[in-house]
Amino acid sequence: MTINNSAIDGAATSKQDDSGQTVAGAPLSREIRQVERTMPGNASGRDDMRQWLHLGRQNSFSRNRDFRHTLLYHFPREGEHQRIAAELTAFGALVPTSLDDAVTSNDFRFNNPRIEPYNKIGDRIDNIVHHGDYADAGDLIYGTEIVKKLTAPGGLKEGMSFYFLANHVGEAGHLCPVVCNYETARVLHLVADFPGREQYIRKLEIPSYRENFTSSQFLTEIQGGSDVGANDTRAWQSEQGHWYIRGEKWFCSNADAELMVISARRSLARKGTKGLSMFLIPAVKPDGSRNHFTMRRLKEKLGTRALASAEIDFHDAYAIPLGANFNLMLEKVVHHSRLSLPVAVLGFATRAYQFALDFAHSRKAFGQTIINFPLVEENLAHIKADINACLAGAFALIALQDELDTALTVNEEHKMFARLMVNIGKSVISKRTVDNIHHCIDGIGGNGAIENTSSLPRLLRDSFILENWEGSHNTLYMQVLRDIHRYRHDEIYLKIMTGKIAAITDKQNGEKQLAQQALARLVLDIKALHQMPHDLQTLNIKDIITDMANLFYYVSLVHEASHQQLSGHGSSKLYSAELFYRTFLERNLDKNPGNSGEKDAHYLNLCKSILE
Numbered sequence: 001m002t003i004n005n006s007a008i009d010g011a012a013t014s015k016q017d018d019s020g021q022t023v024a025g026a027p028l029s030r031e032i033r034q035v036e037r038t039m040p041g042n043a044s045g046r047d048d049m050r051q052w053l054h055l056g057r058q059n060s061f062s063r064n065r066d067f068r069h070t071l072l073y074h075f076p077r078e079g080e081h082q083r084i085a086a087e088l089t090a091f092g093a094l095v096p097t098s099l100d101d102a103v104t105s106n107d108f109r110f111n112n113p114r115i116e117p118y119n120k121i122g123d124r125i126d127n128i129v130h131h132g133d134y135a136d137a138g139d140l141i142y143g144t145e146i147v148k149k150l151t152a153p154g155g156l157k158e159g160m161s162f163y164f165l166a167n168h169v170g171e172a173g174h175l176c177p178v179v180c181n182y183e184t185a186r187v188l189h190l191v192a193d194f195p196g197r198e199q200y201i202r203k204l205e206i207p208s209y210r211e212n213f214t215s216s217q218f219l220t221e222i223q224g225g226s227d228v229g230a231n232d233t234r235a236w237q238s239e240q241g242h243w244y245i246r247g248e249k250w251f252c253s254n255a256d257a258e259l260m261v262i263s264a265r266r267s268l269a270r271k272g273t274k275g276l277s278m279f280l281i282p283a284v285k286p287d288g289s290r291n292h293f294t295m296r297r298l299k300e301k302l303g304t305r306a307l308a309s310a311e312i313d314f315h316d317a318y319a320i321p322l323g324a325n326f327n328l329m330l331e332k333v334v335h336h337s338r339l340s341l342p343v344a345v346l347g348f349a350t351r352a353y354q355f356a357l358d359f360a361h362s363r364k365a366f367g368q369t370i371i372n373f374p375l376v377e378e379n380l381a382h383i384k385a386d387i388n389a390c391l392a393g394a395f396a397l398i399a400l401q402d403e404l405d406t407a408l409t410v411n412e413e414h415k416m417f418a419r420l421m422v423n424i425g426k427s428v429i430s431k432r433t434v435d436n437i438h439h440c441i442d443g444i445g446g447n448g449a450i451e452n453t454s455s456l457p458r459l460l461r462d463s464f465i466l467e468n469w470e471g472s473h474n475t476l477y478m479q480v481l482r483d484i485h486r487y488r489h490d491e492i493y494l495k496i497m498t499g500k501i502a503a504i505t506d507k508q509n510g511e512k513q514l515a516q517q518a519l520a521r522l523v524l525d526i527k528a529l530h531q532m533p534h535d536l537q538t539l540n541i542k543d544i545i546t547d548m549a550n551l552f553y554y555v556s557l558v559h560e561a562s563h564q565q566l567s568g569h570g571s572s573k574l575y576s577a578e579l580f581y582r583t584f585l586e587r588n589l590d591k592n593p594g595n596s597g598e599k600d601a602h603y604l605n606l607c608k609s610i611l612e
Helices: 042-053 065-074 080-106 134-143 144-149 155-168 175-190 198-206 327-362 374-406 410-447 456-468 473-487 489-502 506-530 536-566 574-582 599-609
Strands: 115-117 124-129 213-220 236-237 244-254 259-263 276-282 293-298 309-321
Touching: 042 374, 065 080, 065 155, 065 276, 065 374, 065 536, 065 574, 080 134, 080 155, 115 213, 115 293, 115 309, 115 536, 134 144, 134 175, 144 155, 144 175, 144 198, 144 456, 155 175, 155 327, 175 198, 175 259, 175 276, 213 244, 236 259, 236 276, 236 327, 236 473, 244 259, 244 276, 259 309, 259 327, 276 327, 327 374, 327 410, 327 456, 374 536, 374 574, 374 599, 410 456, 410 473, 410 489, 410 536, 473 489, 489 506, 489 536, 506 536, 536 574, 574 599
Parallel strands: 213 259
Antiparallel strands: 115 124, 236 244, 244 309, 259 276, 276 309, 293 309
16 A cells, blocks of 8 residues: 655645555645645735734724714814723724634633533522633723713713724623613612612622623513513512512523513503513622522523523512613613614624725735725725714714703603614614625635634624614514604604704705705605505505615714814715715616616725725
8 A cells, every 4th residue: 555645746635555546534644744735825825814814903993094083073072082082092902802812712612601500519509601711801891991981971972982892893792781781770870779779880880890790681581572561570579568570581691690680560450561660680689698590591592602691580589679660671771772782783894894804905816906806895885884874873873862861951852863763773773784794704705704714703693693682673663653653753853854954064065965855755755654554554664764764874974974074084984975875865766777877987986985
């Protein structure tokens, strides 16, 4: 038996038996095993890959010129802007390096959380065990004082800037709890005092995962899902006045939280959500003993795998009431979760875009770098324009919420507009983000799908999960439709958008006219909606609210673009606004989409300008 390796200079992996037949899978000879047989072309390709991954470790804040301008737009006071920008620069250096490394390690399939049901002597403990990198990632995120920033009235813009950067690594197992922490702290500030309240708030705000408390929010039950009014977990009060929870929750993310905000049925006589109230369940009771709940199992999820999600049974668990009705849960918990979710997924998409852009600048094919191919430029430009517009809209809404939270007198129309756009934005942005991350991976090819090469697969998986958190698309469509009929949200939207469009500067008169045309079309579409039978309204509302969202995002981006030009920070947002309008708002019924000239030299230059 001889090894035949002469044909390719010792690189063969087959051998021949005594009859001369080739035998596959034979071990390599000692000579071959000593050196991996890299050819010059292989080495060149590996150098390109090395350059791509090196570019991906650049500072996530410093490299993002458009987001740096968004910060300037919302924090125009020099001292305040310089302080926040310096903190974001420091955190931005950690995001693609130390933080991404820890999150990547923790996300490996054998490093995901698990339950230890019992301790060494058989006591039931239901302890969630995390990989060591989980705490390291948590310390980096909480170390920015993100919870304290978000908890402070008027602090959403600043806190969400850090939240946006943190989400460049995906959900990470911590960024859902971050939102739960600040929501819970805000609720505790609003409810009547009780023993331990101030300590809970202080623990939620500690800038260290290893030392703080984390919170969670459990609404979902197996029979309810989006139909929260069908929930049947019960709350009852003892003769001594203490409250207890009995029942089960089906989807409990951050299952090992020290504090759990939970919905439970206080009244059997009042049906639906009217019979529900909100309670706080501490994992440890005031006397220091473990509270009465057990975990059935952890969920094996498609994404957000480092976040421990469990099924939990409450066996008359000690609870603290947080108001007598469910409205506080909707206004201070669900609303803020939906407000933050678009920021999270836009963080995912921005990181995916950066990976795809870096790949296009480092990958060579057919004799040139692929960023020079128009189809590559087009793909990246559309993703960037969409991110810019959606992020402008998201932060405009966050700024509005800050105004509502700090105003002495609440403007009811602005409050209703915020509620409407939060519900719309959660659906529209989360759905579109999945497509954008998919197209980033598509622009890279097979290398974009490899889990141990980049975080792109994790970003895509996590985006699927966040798309369905805090209400499915259909649930949000129907809520918006009900609010249109009950609270005239459509009229409020049209009134406020008319004012926002009128406020566009004369220098952007062309953009103002386009926005006015889109608004006029929307007026007609909403009028037609009201004239439809109810069943047809339910089918058409999704197109209406998508147009409402797109117009709001476009106008928000135009306002930022005008400021960007006037402050001497370029015109990339103005170019993004043009492409965004052309993609999502333009209607020209006389033009056949297949006509030559639809994508002309101006269109190609527009795509180039967005990327430069």
